Amino acid sequence: MIAQPWHTLLIVALSIAAVIVLVLRVKLQPFVALLLVALCTGLAFGEDPQAVIAAVRKGTGEALGFVAVVIGLGAVLGGLLEASGGVSAIAHRLLDIFGERRVPAALTAIGIIVGVPLFFDVAFIILAPLLATLAMRLQRRVTFFALPLLAGLATMHALLPPHPGPVAVAELLHADYGLLAFYGLICGIPAAILAGPVFARLMHGAPGWGDTQPPAMLDEGAPQTDPIGFWPALAAMLLPLGLILLAAVAGQAFAPGPVRELLLFVGHPFTALILAVLAVAAWLRFHVDAPPPVISRIMTRALEPAGLMVLVVGAGAAYKEVLIESGAGQQVAAAVAAAQVSVLVFAFLLAAFVRIAQGSATVAMVTAAGLASPLIAAAALSSGRIALVTVAIGAGATVASHVNDTGFWLVKQYLGLSEAQTFKSWTLGSTIAGVTIFAMTLLLWPFT
Secondary structure (H helix, E strand, O other), X not given: OOOOHHHHHHHHHHHHHHHHHHHHHOOOOHHHHHHHHHHHHHHHOOOOHHHHHHHHHHHHHHHHHHHHHHHHHHHHHHHHHHHOOHHHHHHHHHHHHHHHHHHHHHHHHHHHHHHOOOOHHHHHHHHHHHHHHHHHHHOOOHHHHHHHHHHHHHHHHHHOOOOHHHHHHHHHHOOOHHHHHHHHHHHHHHHHHHHHHHHHHHHOOOOOOOOOOOOHHHOOOOOOOOOOOHHHHHHHHHHHXXXXXXHHHHHHHOOOOHHHHHHHHHOOHHHHHHHHHHHHHHHHHHOOOXXXXXXXXXXXXXXXXXXXXXXXXXXXXXXXXXXXXXXXXXXXXXXXXXXXXXXXXXXXXXXXXXXXXXXXXXXXXXXXXXXXXXXXXXXXXXXXXXXXXXXXXXXXXXXXXXXXXXXXXXXHHHHOOOHHHHHHHXXXXXXXXXXXXXXXXXXXXXXX
């Protein structure tokens, strides 16, 4: 491990720059670029070569163990709903109810509501086909609809239980969960609005924001079935969301026993998505009378682009793991800790620096909370201010989703964007969200 924090910061900065140059300038495939930089970064930190390989394997394995299954099942579900006209039916109904101008606001609300119980990646994968369909129907860039949804999902993921980051920070800082939820919503909702529909409308006409071409999973050449209808399609899209929400409630409210275990099992994203896929396939077979070979071809075709998504996300996770194993987060923390700043500013800056350095929002939050905890104890802060420090840590962990964050590659691949377009939309949007959350904590601090 490198002894000097600034040496660590330099290596991290150079490695991030290397990924950007290799992908944007050299046009090297992101999967290869990320793995190459991950290996070189580990060696630059002075790690044993076998330890570097182990970190790459660990990062890739842990990400693919969950993300690969969710991406695959989500792609199949989206493919079935797209081929049967279900996603189109939902998009038309949204437009009829809210009108074109209010759809981004509606998507922000959906992101906030769905983002409370669901992980960011699961909810985004399930809802991504709807975004692409809306973009095609209205001939607008997909980012115009994606950013409002992403802003809602990301802010809730960073601020509210039961997500692992906020829960871990609340435990470390002994924050009151009720106050955390209260201030999380007060700070998170304005951030979601500003980073979502407001940002999308202001910047939608700027160059480099993508186009209206559909991602590969919505290829018009895919097999088609007769229309499934609005209500069956809506039920299929809500089924996995509802089961996962039910499992979250059962985990908190039900006593240990067979019923609780059953609900936790059917509400796991794997099981919930499998049940949704089977339900749609059965409906298409027995109610729409779609031939089994056609249903099988739809599923197979939907999985084709999922393979590239899985590999790129896995490589991003490998790069992130090398940075984590190298101790970059602790070195960044030491550098920030040397500055004499207030607890609130310290917590935000530390979480933001660790987030930018190694990509994982959860690691950034836990690192910041661990170092802020003794400062909070020494300052004897009120319960309200402790909750605001927790929110500020979530704000720092939200900013600057970029090449060492698996979420960056997930957004890029699912929306069919280039790396530059993802920087200009999602990276900037996540930064606006994080900075806005922090600004809200500053405004509320004197009143707590």
